[in-house]
Amino acid sequence: MKNIGILLSGRGSNLKAIAENISAGKIPGAKISTVISNKPDAGGLELARQLGLEAVVLPSKGKEREEHDREVAAVLQKHQVDLVCLAGYMRLLSPWFVRQFPHRILNIHPSLLPAFPGLEAQEQAFAYGVKVAGCTVHFVDEELDHGAIIVQKAIPVLENDDEHTLAKRILEQEHIAYSEAINVVLTGKFEVAGRRLVRK
Numbered sequence: 366m367k368n369i370g371i372l373l374s375g376r377g378s379n380l381k382a383i384a385e386n387i388s389a390g391k392i393p394g395a396k397i398s399t400v401i402s403n404k405p406d407a408g409g410l411e412l413a414r415q416l417g418l419e420a421v422v423l424p425s426k427g428k429e430r431e432e433h434d435r436e437v438a439a440v441l442q443k444h445q446v447d448l449v450c451l452a453g454y455m456r457l458l459s460p461w462f463v464r465q466f467p468h469r470i471l472n473i474h475p476s477l478l479p480a481f482p483g484l485e486a487q488e489q490a491f492a493y494g495v496k497v498a499g500c501t502v503h504f505v506d507e508e509l510d511h512g513a514i515i516v517q518k519a520i521p522v523l524e525n526d527d528e529h530t531l532a533k534r535i536l537e538q539e540h541i542a543y544s545e546a547i548n549v550v551l552t553g554k555f556e557v558a559g560r561r562l563v564r565k
């Protein structure tokens with residue numbers, strides 16, 4: 366069994382999608398062992414409890430980055446986590462944390478990277494006037510929204526879209542893309558050459 370640790374700061378719809386896909390047998394051999402939030406009021410915590418998962422609050426406010434990351438890593442290591450999935454985790458990770466889990470930290474971002482990294486990516490893409498938008502699941506390195514790409518899903522921007530309808534359709538793709546990427550990484554059927562992840 367492979368243990369997944371999920372880090373979040375918000376509502377947790379990606380957590381829900383991953384949990385549902387595991388229950389549906391779409392991520393064989395995987396289990397969510399712990400859900401950690403740096404925000405005490407994150408909706409994803411309540412969701413985790415409803416799903417029967419361990420929900421841990423480790424407030425980051427006012428803490429040094431690495432000091433907080435060491436607390437998070439201790440919980441993950443206690444559960445012998447094989448894969449760390451950031452699902453709306455609104456905090457940069459320290460280089461120390463990234464080194465603890467080489468090629469074992471994933472993030473999902475609501476744009477086709479390298480376009481529109483950072484906050485409010487869907488709004489940025491909409492305002493820019495792109496005709497194709499989407500989401501990216503990538504390995505986490507020390508730079509924001511930057512590591513090797515595992516899965517991307519693209520959707521057209523429709524004539525009658527606004528930033529909300531676009532964000533909603535991107536989110537539907539996120540819920541598919543994240544589980545697909547987890548499967549790629551957990552089965553180990555890939556190689557990373559430079560920035561290129563090649564499936565085997």
Ligand code: GRF
Nearest residue numbers: 376377378379453473474475
């Ligand atoms: C998603 O749009 C994800 O791409 C971004 O943060 C949002 C988290 O949403 N990193 P949720 O909490 O999983 O619903």
